[in-house]
Amino acid sequence: MSEKNTRYRKIEIPARAGVGLKAQHYRDVLEGAPDIGFFEIHAENYMGAGGPPHAYLSAIREFYPLSLHGVGLSIGSHGALDKDHLARLKAIESRYEPGLFSEHLAWSTHDTAYYNDLLPVPYDRETLARVCDHIDEVQDTLGRRMLLENPSTYVAFEQSTMSELDFLREIVRRTGCGLLLDVNNVYVSAVNHETSPEDYLDSFPVEHVGEIHLGGHAPDIDDEGRPLLIDAHDRAVDNAVWGLYDRLLQRAGALPTLIEWDNDVPQWAVLAGEAAAAERMLAGVAQGTTVHAATA
Amino acid sequence: MPRLPDLQAAFSAALTDPDAAVPEGVTAPRGGRADKRFAVYRNNVTVSLVGALEDTFPAIARLLGDEYFTALAREYVRAKRPSSPFLAEYGEDFGDFLDAFPPLAGYPYLGDVARLEHAWLSAYHAADAAPLDPARLTAISESDVGDVRFTLHPALRMVQSRWPILQLFEANRTGEGKPPADLSSGGESVLVTRPVLDVTLSRLAPGASYFLNALAEGSTLGAAAGKAFENASEFDLAQALQAALAAGAFADIRMPD
Numbered sequence: 001m002s003e004k005n006t007r008y009r010k011i012e013i014p015a016r017a018g019v020g021l022k023a024q025h026y027r028d029v030l031e032g033a034p035d036i037g038f039f040e041i042h043a044e045n046y047m048g049a050g051g052p053p054h055a056y057l058s059a060i061r062e063f064y065p066l067s068l069h070g071v072g073l074s075i076g077s078h079g080a081l082d083k084d085h086l087a088r089l090k091a092i093e094s095r096y097e098p099g100l101f102s103e104h105l106a107w108s109t110h111d112t113a114y115y116n117d118l119l120p121v122p123y124d125r126e127t128l129a130r131v132c133d134h135i136d137e138v139q140d141t142l143g144r145r146m147l148l149e150n151p152s153t154y155v156a157f158e159q160s161t162m163s164e165l166d167f168l169r170e171i172v173r174r175t176g177c178g179l180l181l182d183v184n185n186v187y188v189s190a191v192n193h194e195t196s197p198e199d200y201l202d203s204f205p206v207e208h209v210g211e212i213h214l215g216g217h218a219p220d221i222d223d224e225g226r227p228l229l230i231d232a233h234d235r236a237v238d239n240a241v242w243g244l245y246d247r248l249l250q251r252a253g254a255l256p257t258l259i260e261w262d263n264d265v266p267q268w269a270v271l272a273g274e275a276a277a278a279e280r281m282l283a284g285v286a287q288g289t290t291v292h293a294a295t296a
Numbered sequence: 297m298p299r300l301p302d303l304q305a306a307f308s309a310a311l312t313d314p315d316a317a318v319p320e321g322v323t324a325p326r327g328g329r330a331d332k333r334f335a336v337y338r339n340n341v342t343v344s345l346v347g348a349l350e351d352t353f354p355a356i357a358r359l360l361g362d363e364y365f366t367a368l369a370r371e372y373v374r375a376k377r378p379s380s381p382f383l384a385e386y387g388e389d390f391g392d393f394l395d396a397f398p399p400l401a402g403y404p405y406l407g408d409v410a411r412l413e414h415a416w417l418s419a420y421h422a423a424d425a426a427p428l429d430p431a432r433l434t435a436i437s438e439s440d441v442g443d444v445r446f447t448l449h450p451a452l453r454m455v456q457s458r459w460p461i462l463q464l465f466e467a468n469r470t471g472e473g474k475p476p477a478d479l480s481s482g483g484e485s486v487l488v489t490r491p492v493l494d495v496t497l498s499r500l501a502p503g504a505s506y507f508l509n510a511l512a513e514g515s516t517l518g519a520a521a522g523k524a525f526e527n528a529s530e531f532d533l534a535q536a537l538q539a540a541l542a543a544g545a546f547a548d549i550r551m552p553d
């Protein structure tokens with residue numbers, strides 16, 4: 001476990017199904033050597049200097065492509081990015097050479113306090129400029145293109161002047177970043193804002209998408225008794241989301257697809273079953289589809 | 297219409313204040329009430345941070361019971377947000393918070409148990425280093441040995457207490473559900489190490505904490521032993537050194553110049 005000077009060859013993330021790597025499954029993965037397209041880690045779980053998380057991740061990284069997903073960078077903050085956090089992110093990126101890096105269109109830090117949730121941003125010119133500055137800084141620091149993930153949201157802002165899609169398109173145009181399309185987030189936000197998830201997906205700029213996320217959501221109701229979906233990542237992917245995924249694949253072709261299951265984490269076999277379901281759908285569209293340049 | 301900094305200031309302040317109104321400009325689709333919608337964020341923040349504390353302090357949760365622990369952790373979250381997204385660092389002063397929490401004045405050992413749990417997690421994430429091979433020490437001549445200095449292992453932590461915190465920790469972390477240890481059994485100073493992957497806790501003999509602290513500050517072996525004798529006349533150098541080597545307390549040894 002002493003510092004091995006391993007340099008991993010950066011492996012592109014294949015257009016297959018991957019799963020979010022959970023500590024509960026380290027042994028299943030190392031002992032069972034499952035046929036999984038890639039693993040994705042939350043950068044924040046590997047920000048310690050050493051110990052078991054790095055030991056297991058290093059062992060798993062020997063055999064699988066790795067995707068790095070940040071949850072705490074707070075790209076949507078008005079305030080400056082946390083330089084220490086960015087430095088730790090860079091250290092993980094250099095150590096593991098992930099095939100891609102993604103973060104959220106959200107904020108989680110204010111005045112040095114970290115709130116551990118993906119908070120929504122208004123879609124206006126001021127926020128757009130801020131987000132683009134932060135993405136430029138991340139891409140400059142990491143020396144690579146990043147993917148920005150569409151959020152799931154529960155509230156709207158009176159001050160928004162643009163649609164979410166126009167906001168994302170403009171970010172891509174200004175920064176050159178790619179997009180991570182979370183289909184569960186599309187569905188959750190569409191239900192919560194009473195819009196059409198099909199319309200959103202059909203006009204999503206898929207030519208910039210480098211990865212897809214699928215995850216489970218929890219049903220609730222709002223103040224008016226209307227459905228409110230919570231992006232809980234605590235259960236299997238909903239049928240409605242599988243349907244949207246199928247629709248997306250028909251238009252976009254096969255893309256790396258991640259199953260996210262972060263709470264009430266199930267047995268490995270259940271998670272692997274979700275990945276296998278995605279993989280079957282990917283196999284159905286893999287032949288003769290459009291080629292994507294977006295896997296950063 | 298609030299500008300972004302004002303919006304985020306109001307939004308974040310309301311997240312950990314259950315009595316705060318939904319921030320201005322935050323709405324449901326078509327402009328309806330957004331109380332329950334905003335409450336989703338408020339709930340996510342509190343539940344996830346309470347969960348982080350539960351992960352870090354399972355023995356405290358067991359000692360207090362889940363319901364009490366959750367209520368207490370909510371108080372802590374309201375008083376203190378993490379200062380970084382690396383949540384293993386959150387709760388660093390949870391022990392101080394417990395010490396100062398008036399309803400728990402009758403449980404004075406809780407703060408030290410919490411400090412031990414935080415030290416455990418800190419050792420778990422500490423930098424990797426191979427523990428010192430004891431043969432490196434035995435190879436040094438008797439005339440030189442008093443002048444050597446040690447580099448302590450990066451995962452080494454120590455927690456001193458007037459209470460039997462190692463017994464309390466073990467009784468409330470393992471799944472056996474033992475009742476709290478006999479509090480009259482005297483204080484314990486605990487050495488936390490992680491020579492390879494497993495975090496190991498051991499009880500420090502009298503004087504050993506002074507000895508290791510002096511070594512950590514760069515004292516020679518001889519000076520550190522002197523420091524330990526000053527503070528605990530029953531200090532046993534050979535035994536303390538042997539225990540520290542066995543626990544993986546050292547990473548390196550430096551010969552006199």
Ligand SMILES: [Fe+2]
Nearest residue numbers: 149182213260
């Ligand atoms: Fe996602």
